[in-house]
Amino acid sequence: MKSNTLYLYLKKHFVAGFITFIILLFIAQYIAYQQYLINKNEQKKEITNEVNLVKEKLQALVMYNYSATKSLAYIIERNGIPPDFESIAIDLLERHDYFDAVELVDSNGVITHVYPQKDNEVIGFNIMSSNVASRGALTTIKRKDFFIAGPVNLKQGGVGMISRQPIFIDDKFAGFSAVVIKLSTFFNDLNINYENDSRFDYQISRVNKKTGKEDFFLENDMSSFEEFAVPIEMSFGEWRLYVVPKHNTIKSVIWFVVIGFMIAIVGGWIVWLLNGQSERYSNLISVKLTKQESELKSIHEITRDRIKKSESNLKRAQHIASLGSWELDIEMNKLTWSAEMFRIFEKDSKKFEVTQQRFYDAIHPDDRSLVIKLITDSIMNKKPYQITYRLLFDKNRIKYVDEHCEIFYDENQIPKKFFGTLQDVTVRIVNEKELLNYKNNLENLVSLRTEELNDSKEALLNLLEDINYQSIELEKEKIKAQSADLMKSAFLATMSHELRTPMNSIIGFTGILSKELAGPLNEEQKKQLAMVKNSGEHLLGLINDILDISKIEAGKLKVSFYPFDYLTSLEKTIAFLLPQASAKGLKMITEITEMHITLISDERRVEQILLNLLSNAIKFSTKGTILIKVGVKDNLLITQIIDQGIGISNDDIIKLFMLFIQIEGGLSRNHEGTGLGLAICKNLIEKLGGTIQVESQLGIGSNFTFKLPLENAKNK
């Protein structure tokens, strides 16, 4: 169905458009045709003018030629060939400025005289030598009359016509007088550029009497323009003049045709489009109208349903809220009650007839006069009212009701109707009374508690003051403790450094003495000096540890990262400790997976860690081997130092890395050292971005494993 409408719609508008197109096309083509006719007419006029111009000139030329040649022939017939031929010729040429040359020909047809001689080297030329020329000449002689020969290819160049007048002396042919005219001179005189005219092509021809064939003066081919030929009758035969327009008139109106066609197409298309558009709009409007109509219809139905529903809802709501409504028509003095009113007043709506008096009777006697007064006042003052009062039922049962009333007026502001509501509020009033009792009780209770709270608050404030005072004291203590701690660290750092300087002397000079540079020593002196040296080195070690720990505590331990060869550091440390290990009968074995390890870390600190862990292993072993395993995994350098020494119990492992703690030593002090070594190690390793772990079994041995990053991330 949809496609069908589309088809109709298309068809209808297409037809309108097409008809417009046809009409416009017809009009355009008609205009083009009229234009064509006008153009053609004008052209025809132009051609006629042009033809007449040329024709007149040609005829005049023939006349001039005749008179010129005739007068020359006359002179010769009378006096023979004049000796002043040149001056006669000049005179002729001056008189007719389109004569190009004047010639004399003798009886044999040989040119004897010519003027001007310049560019005309024709003297001695026999005009009879060419067949056509001779024929013309002979005819002339025979007829004894003037003759124009042409077209002639002139000896001096170009095409021309030669007018010849036969000369007879004593009736005997004695030659020709002749005038030569170049075609170009002729046309120039007419102001026509015959070779390249913008408007016309020209042609002149003479018709051969016998054959009817034409001899053309110019090169233009005129075979297809016969219609333009204009005959010119001469005494010596027929010439024809052609003036052919260069521009086809059809061409001049082709734009009219094309533009007209385009206008027709555009016009047709616009009509088609506009027509379609208007129908589309009217369709759209009718669709919208239908839609709105059906919407209105459905709204109407919905509204009707809603009204019905809200009526029943109202009834139900009145019932639920125990809210009745009443209406009093003043003119009719008629009171009407809603169903709920009857329920509140406990009357049967079918049997009980409502009147104002009956309504008043139901009111509690104590409230009745008040209600009546209010209603009366309201009628008097034309003002709505609101009142809560009691209804009295049998057995002194009471109901509280809440009544609201509004008044409706007619156009003269005279009260017409009272409309009121009446709600059973018994439950609410009873509840409110109870609540009021509760509230009174509560207020008493609250004032009592408030007093108690005030007492407590005072006590708390006192307490708070005490606490504040104490916390200030604590803060003071804390600052004191902190500064004492800092002072301790600074003191330790300075002292350790001051202690190291004399140690340099002690160890240095002991060494010098042992070298016997100052003189030979006996065995006892050597032994004692060795003891001094050992003690000195031990003392220096202790001082160094204290220095490090004080720096760690003060947070001043600094490390710097440079690349170095880790295996060289390890070898150096092992070589240094080898004498101690050998002295205790311990072997040191290495297991290294890499050929070469470049570590970017603090070289001195790494060596310190190795020295510490390895000397610990030696210190706490009495037998077996110390195995040093080195490997690289995930950009981490992993070093394990495994001994077969006394080992550490699980309880002690926790305390292992704490400051000043030497496991076991706390009691027996079998082992020398400050107990700072492992704590320093742990701190250094962490500072270098690594970790340290220990696994141990009491009496079997320990495995200290530390891992360091090959390249410190901070220094990448």
Add this chain to the structure above:
Amino acid sequence: MTNNMKPSILIIEDNEQNMYMLTYLLEKSNYKVIIAYNGIDGLKLAHENHPEIILIDIQLPDMDGYEICAKLRHNGLPKNTTIIAVTSYAMGGDKEKAIEAGADGYIEKPINPDTFVNQMESIHVAKN
């Protein structure tokens, strides 16, 4: 070993005992020793005597060893002069700082009398 063969050495060191120790060790090895107890004297003596080796303590009262190294290198000291830093205050990076300041080598305190002269000579040989 003849006296004339050994090069001259300038020691810049503020501690008298250490100065004595170094002088004693080096003279025993037939070196000609020039001594300065502070940086200013050290720079002056280096300029006047053109020692072949200069030993510098890093901690001095008037200027630190790094500064002396830098000044020596900038004040027309012959290029082949060997500068060696000697210090007990071996923190991380001290060695690198000394080299950056223009020293050719570094020997840590306390010195080991058995190896000190060898250490010094090997730095000097490596430099030239």
